[in-house]
Amino acid sequence: MLDIRQIREQPELVQTKLDLRGADVYDIQPILALDKQQRELESNRSQLQARSNEIGKLVGQKMAAKTAPTDPEILALKAEGNTVKATLSELEPAERELKTQILALILQLPNLPSDNTPVGKGEEENVELRKWGDEYIPTNPEILPHWEIGEKLGILNFESSAKLAQSRFVTLIGAGAALERALISFMLDRQIAAGYTEVSPPILVNTASMTATGQLPKFAEDGFKCAEDDLWLIPTAEVPVTNLYREQILTSERLPIHHCAYTPCFRREAGSAGRDTRGLIRLHQFNKIELVKFVHPDTSEQEHETLVMNAEAILQALKLPYRVLELCTGDIGFSAAKCYDLEVWLPSAGKYREISSCSNFRDFQARRGDIRFKETGKKGTQFIHTLNGSGLAIGRTMAAILENYQQPDGTIQIPEVLQSYLGRTVL
RNA sequence: GGAGGAGUGGCCGAGUGGUCGAUGGCGCAGCACUGGAAAUGCUGUGUAGGGCAACUUACCGUGGGUUCGAAUCCCACCUCCUCCGCCA
Numbered sequence: 001m002l003d004i005r006q007i008r009e010q011p012e013l014v015q016t017k018l019d020l021r022g023a024d025v026y027d028i029q030p031i032l033a034l035d036k037q038q039r040e041l042e043s044n045r046s047q048l049q050a051r052s053n054e055i056g057k058l059v060g061q062k063m064a065a066k067t068a069p070t071d072p073e074i075l076a077l078k079a080e081g082n083t084v085k086a087t088l089s090e091l092e093p094a095e096r097e098l099k100t101q102i103l104a105l106i107l108q109l110p111n112l113p114s115d116n117t118p119v120g121k122g123e124e125e126n127v128e129l130r131k132w133g134d135e136y137i138p139t140n141p142e143i144l145p146h147w148e149i150g151e152k153l154g155i156l157n158f159e160s161s162a163k164l165a166q167s168r169f170v171t172l173i174g175a176g177a178a179l180e181r182a183l184i185s186f187m188l189d190r191q192i193a194a195g196y197t198e199v200s201p202p203i204l205v206n207t208a209s210m211t212a213t214g215q216l217p218k219f220a221e222d223g224f225k226c227a228e229d230d231l232w233l234i235p236t237a238e239v240p241v242t243n244l245y246r247e248q249i250l251t252s253e254r255l256p257i258h259h260c261a262y263t264p265c266f267r268r269e270a271g272s273a274g275r276d277t278r279g280l281i282r283l284h285q286f287n288k289i290e291l292v293k294f295v296h297p298d299t300s301e302q303e304h305e306t307l308v309m310n311a312e313a314i315l316q317a318l319k320l321p322y323r324v325l326e327l328c329t330g331d332i333g334f335s336a337a338k339c340y341d342l343e344v345w346l347p348s349a350g351k352y353r354e355i356s357s358c359s360n361f362r363d364f365q366a367r368r369g370d371i372r373f374k375e376t377g378k379k380g381t382q383f384i385h386t387l388n389g390s391g392l393a394i395g396r397t398m399a400a401i402l403e404n405y406q407q408p409d410g411t412i413q414i415p416e417v418l419q420s421y422l423g424r425t426v427l
Numbered sequence: 428g429g430a431g432g433a434g435u436g437g438c439c440g441a442g443u444g445g446u447c448g449a450u451g452g453c454g455c456a457g458c459a460c461u462g463g464a465a466a467u468g469c470u471g472u473g474u475a476g477g478g479c480a481a482c483u484u485a486c487c488g489u490g491g492g493u494u495c496g497a498a499u500c501c502c503a504c505c506u507c508c509u510c511c512g513c514c515a
Binding site: 039042043045046047049050052053055056057058059060061063064074077078079080081082084085249250251372374376378379380381 | 437445446454455456472474476477478482483484485494495496
């Protein structure tokens with residue numbers, strides 16, 4: 001969430017940056033108005049409170065001096081105390097209500113884009129930074145889409161999955177299931193080697209956790225909810241892993257913290273009706289390796305670059321052609337200040353498709369989740385910076401392999417680095 | 428699910444109605460001692476909001492209540508521990 005003090009002190013700057021995400025979408029004026037009211041109320045209230053505290057102390061002193069409880073002075077003080085309390089009982093709820101309203105409004109505001117995030121209205125204005133692996137783009141024109149070759153090989157089953165659950169689910173069978181397991185192990189091993197500590201978190205989380213990372217309150221319709229229990233199926237491991245440190249004050253020696261996690265992810269894909277209806281690209285349930293970083297604010301930009309490199313390393317090891325996009329202000333996610341997308345080449349589509357999204361949230365999530373650190377020898381606390389990225393989405397990687405590694409005879413060559421994990425060289 | 432116990436500042440841990448935001452220790456910072464360090468001694472050190480200086484308010488798991496006054500009493504809830512029950 002944004003800092004109310006920054007909104008108050010630099011309203012034009014904040015509004016200008018919010019407008020970069022979309023003109024006339026966000027308005028900080030109501031917040032400024034409520035904030036002003038709230039501070040006036042607070043000033044009144046705390047003055048009264050001070051008097052109330054004073055009365056309490058005076059009575060205490062008299063009692064300690066063995067003054068009779070029926071002494072007129074004591075009775076007068078008690079009477080005044082009651083009057084003050086009556087007024088406070090009106091001011092307090094009013095102030096609380098204002099604070100609640102302000103918080104609700106601030107939680108609706110997205111992060112401010114970084115100064116070096118390219119300005120643009122939407123995805124067409126994202127900037128392509130680099131491409132890798134052109135030489136691995138298949139030249140064979142006969143490539144079947146991954147869902148066709150997958151069903152042909154008997155390793156993907158969409159029809160039964162729709163029966164079990166709904167559309168947008170898949171069941172992996174035999175070598176398909178094994179390939180997924182191999183990819184999970186391979187990716188985790190690589191990221192652990194790169195210095196990330198593996199965690200296996202809960203995949204159901206409460207509303208507070210979803211709010212800290214920015215999924216709530218604004219995107220409630222995107223999540224699967226277990227209403228009876230105030231629990232949500234996680235849309236990404238980012239949620240539980242980031243919340244591991246919610247409401248904590250870390251010492252600066254512990255930073256940076258790098259975690260990787262394999263989890264299933266669940267998304268309702270509300271608003272995606274009709275898009276990517278076939279195959280592994282857009283499912284309600286998919287698996288993903290997530291990378292999450294907690295870092296000192298001074299290092300977050302550099303940590304962002306290495307995060308992307310760690311994700312790219314997986315694609316390079318698998319020899320899958322991809323490109324790196326720098327998302328523009330109109331396309332970065334709600335909580336992100338800056339974001340790189342990795343897109344893998346998908347022959348059946350004849351284009352690159354997102355396989356990883358690496359974001360720097362700066363202090364946006366830390367503020368929501370109250371994740372702070374204390375620098376040794378310095379006074380006070382600061383919010384840490386959080387970053388995360390996929391490293392990588394498993395289903396989309398499978399899709400990319402089934403297509404890019406498809407042989408003219410309909411078999412699938414297994415990427416070299418996976419062969420030892422899978423125990424075979426071809427599907 | 429049942430019974431009992433507990434939740435206090437970065438950490439540990441005292442405090443059961445009255446100048447308690449809270450004794451003490453660890454940690455951290457400064458100073459002294461030292462060739463330097465360790466050890467030791469002295470001093471300082473919670474977080475957050477408002478004025479942004481003096482000052483002031485809130486915070487002792489969370490939310491209510493009693494009282495002039497609550498970390499301390501009452502109610503509800505949450506979490507953790509122990510035992511019992513059930514169970515992958």
